[in-house]
Amino acid sequence: MTSVVLVLACVGALLATSAGAVVLARARFATPAIYAATCAACGAALLTALSHVIAAPADVMSIVLPLGLPWLGAHFRIDALSGLFLVVVNLGGAMASLYGIGYGRHENAPARVLPFFPAFLAAMNLVVLADDAFSFLLSWEFMSLVSWALVVAHHREPENTRAGYIYLIVASFGTLCLLLAFGLMAGPAGGYGFAEIRAAAPTSGLAALILVLTLLGAGSKAGLVPLHVWLPLAHPAAPSHVSALMSGVMTKVAVYGFIRIVFDLLGPPAWWWSMVLLVFGSISALIGILSALMQQDMKRLLAFSTIENIGIIFIGLGLALGFGANAMEWAAALALTAALFHVFNHALFKSLLFLGAGAILNATGLRDLDKMGGLIHRMPVTAFAFLAGAVAISALPPLNGFVSEWLTFQAVLVSPDLPQWGLKVLVPTAGAMMALSAALVAACFVKVFGVAFLGRARSTVVAAANEVDRFSLAAMLGFVALCLLAGLLPGLVIDAIAPAAELLVGARLPIQMHVPWLSIVPVADTRSSYNGLLVFAFITASASFAIVLIHRFASHALRRSAPWDCGFPDSNPATQYTGGSVVQPIRRVFGSLLFLAREHVEMPQPGDTGAARFRVEMRDLIWETGYAPIAGIVGFAADRLNRMQFLTIRRYLSLVFLALVGLLLVLVVWL
């Protein structure tokens, strides 16, 4: 009872902050004050959720407020699953607000951001808390609308308005799908509380339809390919701390919605659901990271990489469904734990990376990688934090990204015991796609870090950039510390996830904190184990050993000189590899098929001293084949219907009348 009330109180505080921001937005002190208040409210909610997850995870606390539909009321509830996601939401929220205290100072139009920011966090909290279909959908739609307002905060830039437009359409489509899904689940009797829905058992055909609708609704919000088109447009358009929230947290709220409906409300799964999820998950992973590799815009690149991570999460969820359908509860718990761990990890490092991109944007005004370079000298702390984020997202030990991928691989390795042939073929293929995309992530972040932070400055603003303020640095370093903590002591996180796994699939991983030496042993210690702490200690020890040895016996002399570069150093920074040239080999391998990438070289005529030009042409096949035709049809229909604008009143009336009669006729025929 108490936690849910406390979190709701924090939500109330957030909404009040939002209302206050409407009034105060123009005041000079407004920005730090609003962000500080938001940070405090999120921090309080975070502490409440953490204490719930740690102290009494199995407790279910619910409350009914007399809001919303009169016969239903608004149900709110905290159980193990929503506790976890409340931690994710409020952790991201608190850190982003902390960052905002410094970052928000550079905002041109604070009145367009400040009121919506706390409201956005409140909406996400409400989605996770909701315990009936009505409040869930209302909060979901509120979340969409507020985030839309933040996306179009800088509405003077034409691409932002386009992003907002597409986002609005996809979000409405998603909510429509969820609305239908809940309608089907509630049935004709109209039991809209989650408790009633849980009790009802839909037929297998109906359940399949609900699954598809949920996948469309929640998947479009999470950014599953091919419903992802809005995401790489909308996430970068918002201010950076909002981008961090949208990528790091809002996609997780969408994952929450999917888990809540499919694992909790819908009843026992069929095995082929797993196939659907695995297919969409692995396609998202691969397409997401390959698209990310091709980007020059730093924030858009990070947004595409979010799609990849969502893909990995859905692979984990798909495995969990497959195991669950075959009554292999412990394996389902392993896969679900891996997915939820990745949810947590991705919230940490993607927020960190977006905050880093925001810091660069703040210091230089740039998002284009090919104008950066050498920022490690000008912004050392940001560079360190970004490097940590890059290592974490590339799934390299000893940071946290590796642990969740490792767990997912372990889940793949127990799946040969699945009886269905479709899964036997698909699971290893999905595993291979995941391994491939993991390797491509490392390539992608070598590119980002190498081009932005290393090398020499490619423009004058970058050469004169200054380190960002203390609040921004504090937020980034906080995330770095959390990434390290979750990587070194993964047992802590796994144990925190265990009650949610128990709730959803009826089994849990063994308690990890009791394993000697703080290792993690998901199945049995003869099968697999990993100890991040020890690996970290080993690396540190052997690196120190090497350093000590070298400095004891070797020459200490160090001389600075011009670069060697095989004897022909060129002082022009334009001779460095750019983002496009770093990925050229990978583009040739994968891009010619997936993006129809073509390279055009235009050489000047012999004797002409003009520059040669090199152009890369890439096409977005998903947009061209999936979306452009729909847009074309809608446009065509709208043009036709345009004629109706100029009718007389009598004709309008007759249209209304005919429509009414038609509907009545349908009723007569149907009943």
Added chain:
Amino acid sequence: MIHPLVYDVAHLLAGGMVLVSFMLLYQDRMHSLLNVFALHALVLAMSVAWEALIQHAPHLFITAAIALIVKAIIIPLALHRIVRRLEIHRSVETVVGIGPTMLAGMGLVALSTALMLRVTAAADALARQDLAFALSVVLLGLLMMVSRRNAVSQVVGLMSIENGLILAATGAKGMPLVVEISVAFSVLVAFIVIGIFLFRIRERFDTVDVQALDRFRGETQ
């Protein structure tokens, strides 16, 4: 009781056929393609000979010998000669890239394994896998034929299909010798016909790209 390793070797040789089929798909030079094809036939001969040993079926040795002499030695040598005479050793012209072809090959192997293991549930485990491998070799040969333009590589594809058929036949115990010899001879005849045909195409059209024939299909276009 025969040692289980005996079956393992048979199984490994059958798997080796699939591996060499993939190597065939991977080659992009004419001469190396022919060398790999000789290897394909060699592995087939070894596999058949091994089967002859463990099944105590001496007539299979004849099949192995035919495979070794005709397919691993004579036909590759003759094809080498043709390639040199026609001066087409430069490269294998592919319709789609090697990467996608290998990917498709993967899918075919997965398909044939899944299919064979499902439909032959009654047989014993190794025989089922051997059948699956044989079907994979046949499908990979077909894939090679459809993904290559050059007539010589199509010949190689055809022969590797035939190797796959023999592999399947020796795995299933008790195939009559007559059938095998007739199959071998028919392939030999096919080879001779195609060989002559190749020279004829070359004389007429100055290329061995089979697309050149499309213009003479006698259809109204």
Added chain:
Amino acid sequence: MAVIAALLVQSAQMLVVLLLAPLLTGLVRKAKARLLRRQGPPLLQPYRDLLRLIRKEAVVAENASWLFRVAPYLIFAATWVAAALVPTFATGLMFSWSADLIAIVALLGSARFFLALAGMDIGTSFGGIGSSREVMIASLAEPAMIMVVFTLALIAGSTQLSTVAGFMMSTGVGLRVSLGLALVALIMVAIAENARIPIDNPATHLELTMVHEAMVLEYSGRHLAVIEAAAFLKLLLYVSLISSVFAPWGVAHAGATLIAYSIGIAAYAAKLAAGGILLAIFEVSIAKMRVFRVPEFLGAALMLALLATLLMFMTRSL
């Protein structure tokens, strides 16, 4: 007492790999030279090279960042830890459970990540060439390696390398097609990862064909020594990995007698020598590929490894 013995064996293993690694490289170079009817450098030349580099002053470009100077040690440490986790002459090492095969692959990935970054730090075009090609090669070699790991893990029922090696030593494994495919794929990956012909030429200084050498072009003195040592260790790691999984004869069990350990060490030395000479023979009998032929080579490795995994998945229930 047992703990101290286990600790001793673990430390011995770490020292053995560190001390033997340059010798293996020296052996490969010598064997290659002899096969080409050259005299070749002495076997101990790599040790001398390392000592000479350590004694020299380090020349660092003016705009090098701290990452450039830290990276060699990180690369070395990650590679060394990974190499120390592979069973060489004895299984069941004390800390072998702290990281499994997947983690070993990822540790090598960490080393490569920092090496590629170091290549880009100075902002020269050769560094960029090296890094960009290295990440392309890695993006195909790493998944192939993971698929090989999957195959081994499915056969042995564990991703722990000690357990896998122990299982391979037991009878009852037999010859398996998927194991054969995995071996071929693993060798292809090992060739690519160690920058050997036909992927990359470790002896080249012809600029446009370099991959590994291009990344470390700006390094000198002690930094270069540490990076070279890491490269030697990596070669040793892959030879040990292949021999411990596919030729596990003579490896001592944990807590064995001194005699068993000596046999283990002798067998290990013999396997290393065999691996080095085979590698030399392979390298002199093949030409280097064009860079854009490499993806096909590694794509084939990935396909084979995936095929092996698929076969394991599908024949599991038989």
